[in-house]
Amino acid sequence: MGFSGKVAIVTGAGGGIGEGYAKALAEWGCAVAVADINEAGAQRVAEAIVAAGGKAIAVKVDVSSEDSTKAMATTVAGELGGIDYLINNAAIYGGMQLHTMMDVPYDYWKKFMSVNMDGCFLATRAVAPYMEQRGGGAIINQSSSAAWLSRAGYYGIAKLALNGITQNMAMELGPKNIRINGIAPGPTDTEATRTSTAEGLVDSIVATLALARMGQVKDMVDACRFLLSDEAGWITGQILCVDGGFIMRP
Ligand SMILES: NC(=O)c1ccc[n+]([C@@H]2O[C@H](COP(=O)([O-])OP(=O)(O)OC[C@H]3O[C@@H](n4cnc5c(N)ncnc54)[C@H](O)[C@@H]3O)[C@@H](O)[C@H]2O)c1
Numbered sequence: 001m002g003f004s005g006k007v008a009i010v011t012g013a014g015g016g017i018g019e020g021y022a023k024a025l026a027e028w029g030c031a032v033a034v035a036d037i038n039e040a041g042a043q044r045v046a047e048a049i050v051a052a053g054g055k056a057i058a059v060k061v062d063v064s065s066e067d068s069t070k071a072m073a074t075t076v077a078g079e080l081g082g083i084d085y086l087i088n089n090a091a092i093y094g095g096m097q098l099h100t101m102m103d104v105p106y107d108y109w110k111k112f113m114s115v116n117m118d119g120c121f122l123a124t125r126a127v128a129p130y131m132e133q134r135g136g137g138a139i140i141n142q143s144s145s146a147a148w149l150s151r152a153g154y155y156g157i158a159k160l161a162l163n164g165i166t167q168n169m170a171m172e173l174g175p176k177n178i179r180i181n182g183i184a185p186g187p188t189d190t191e192a193t194r195t196s197t198a199e200g201l202v203d204s205i206v207a208t209l210a211l212a213r214m215g216q217v218k219d220m221v222d223a224c225r226f227l228l229s230d231e232a233g234w235i236t237g238q239i240l241c242v243d244g245g246f247i248m249r250p
Contacts, residue, residue, distance in 0.1 A: 002229065002230050003025070003028035003029045003030050003228075003229075004028075004029035004030075005029065005031075006029070006030045006031075006084040006085060007030060007031045007032075007033070007076065007077075007080045007081060007082050007083050007084050007085070008022075008025045008030040008031070008032050008033070008083075008084065008085035008086070008087065008228075009032075009033040009035055009059075009072065009073075009076055009083060009085070009086045009087070009123075009127065010022040010025065010032060010033070010034060010035060010087040010089055011035045011036070011061060011063050011086075011087065011088055011089050011090035011119070011123055012035075012036055012063075012089040012090030012091060012142075013032075013034040013035060013036055013042060013045055013087075013089065014034065014036030014037075014038040014039075014040070014041020014042040014044070014045060015036075015038070015041050015045075015094075015190075015191065015192075016093075016094065016190040016191060016192050016217075017089060017142070017185070017188060017190055017217050017220050018036070018087070018089040018090070019034075019041075019045050019217075020217035020218070020220065020221050021087050021089060021220070021221060021224055022034045022045055022046075022049065022056070023045070023048070023049060023052075023054075024221040024224070024225070025085070025087075026049040026052070026054030026055065026056055027052075027054065028225070030055075030084075030085065031055040031056065031057075031080045031081075032046075032049060032054070032055065032056045032057075033056070033057055033058075033059050033072070033075075033076040033079075033080065034046040034049070034056055034057070034058050034059065035058075035059040035060075035061045035072055035076075035090075036058075036060070036061065036090065037060065037061065037062050037063075037090070039058070039060045042058035042059065042060065043058040045058070046058035055080075057075075057076070057079055057080065059072050059075055059076060061090075061123075063088075063090045063115060063118075063119030063120075063122060063123050064111075064114035064115045064118055064119055064122070065122070066122050066125075066126075069119075069122040069123045069125075069126040070126045072123070072126065073123075073126040073127045073129075073130055076127075076130075077130045082130060082133065082134050083127050083130040083131055083134070083137065084131065084134055084137050084138070085137060085138050085139070085140075085228055086123060086124065086127045086131075086137070086138075086139045086140075087139075087140045087142070087224065088119065088120035088123050088124065088139065088140065088141045088142060088162075089140075089142040090115065090119055090123075091115060091116045091119070091142065091158075092111075092112055092115050092116055093155075093192050093196060094190075094191065094192025094195060094196050095192070095195070095196060096112070096155065096196055098196075098198070099153070099154075100153065101153055101154070104153070104154060109154055112154055112155075112158065113154070113158055113161075116155070116158035116159070116162070117158045117161045117162060117165070120141045120142075120162055120165055120166075121165050121169070124139055124165075124169055124173075124180070127139075128173055128176070128178060131176070131178050132176050132178070135177060136176065136177030136178055136179075137177075137178045137179075138178070138179045138180075138181075138227070138228045138232075139169075139178065139179070139180040139181075140180075140181055140182065140183055140224055140227055140228065141162050141163075141165065141166045141180065141181070141182045141183075142162075142182070142183055142185070143159045143162050143163055143166070143182040143183065143184040143185075143239055144156070144159040144184055144185060145184055145185070145186045145187075145241065145243050145246045145247045146159050147159035147160040147162070147163055147184060147239075148160075148247050148249070159184070162182065163182055163184075163239050166180050166181065166182045166237060166239060167237045170236040170237035171237065174236055179232070179233075179235065179236040180236060180237065181227045181232070181235060181236060181237070181238045181239070181240065182238070182239035182240065183220055183223050183224060183227065183239075183240055183242055184239050184240065184241045184242065184243065184247065185215050185219070185220055185242050185243060186205070186209070186215050186241070186242070186243025186244055186246040186247075187202045187205050187206060187214055187215060187243075187246075188214065188215035188216065188217065188219070188220065189214045189215065189216055189217070190217065202214065205246065206244075208246075209243070209244035209245055209246055210244060210245030211244035211245055212244065213244065215242065215243065215244065219242050220242055223240055223242045227240065
């Protein structure tokens with residue numbers, strides 16, 4: 001599939017779905033930057049990849065900081081020789097505070113949006129010049145079914161904005177041969193989902209799905225593999241729902 005010798009950054013890769021992306025990219029032949037604000041988590045995943053015979057480095061990043069995303073890009077390009085792929089997976093999800101729109105403290109709203117909305121925008125701007133140097137690249141923004149739910153509060157609003165960023169930056173970066181697509185998972189079996197969603201919510205959603213089971217990290221990894229590959233070479237600005245048929249858009 002042409003992944004051998006490529007360099008990939010996965011943000012939020014210190015656990016959960018991001019860990020799955022990072023390990024899979026390494027198995028396919030990429031050198032992987034395991035980037036997370038959780039330095040210990042990033043280190044654990046990078047060490048596991050290296051122990052399995054892959055190539056990886058851990059990078060501490062706060063995706064809500066322009067300086068930090070720029071430093072991440074510089075470090076990765078310097079240590080791994082360039083950048084071909086970026087997975088904008090980091091978000092405040094596990095352990096997120098659950099407030100209503102009327103009650104969410106404004107400071108928490110701003111912090112949340114700076115990570116879950118601005119994060120993909122800042123990381124994309126930081127890495128795009130390095131992709132350009134390689135003649136192009138591919139980016140995936142991690143969205144969610146919640147983007148289309150009118151009751152998912154600020155979590156869904158941030159993912160809807162991320163979809164807009166995906167489309168707008170796909171238009172701007174297409175001429176540089178950089179493709180940007182989104183993956184919108186439905187309820188997926190991770191530690192964060194198990195600990196951060198209201199009791200019974202996931203079961204009640206899963207029961208309504210056309211394919212009535214929880215998503216697995218592998219479902220996201222398979223979609224990621226296609227969207228990054230040359231087989232998706234004329235696909236950009238799209239959000240692929242990987243959700244058992246939860247969201248069916250006209
Ligand atoms: N699990 C699901 O059901 C589900 C469904 C739809 C979308 N998603 C999305 O998938 C992604 C991963 O979800 P997960 O279940 O693995 O959750 P998770 O909470 O385990 O993963 C998020 C990761 O982002 C990191 N992170 C948080 N703030 C950061 C920051 N400022 N800078 C860098 N890293 C930061 C965390 O340390 C964590 O490792 C998230 O974007 C989430 O919104 C998850």
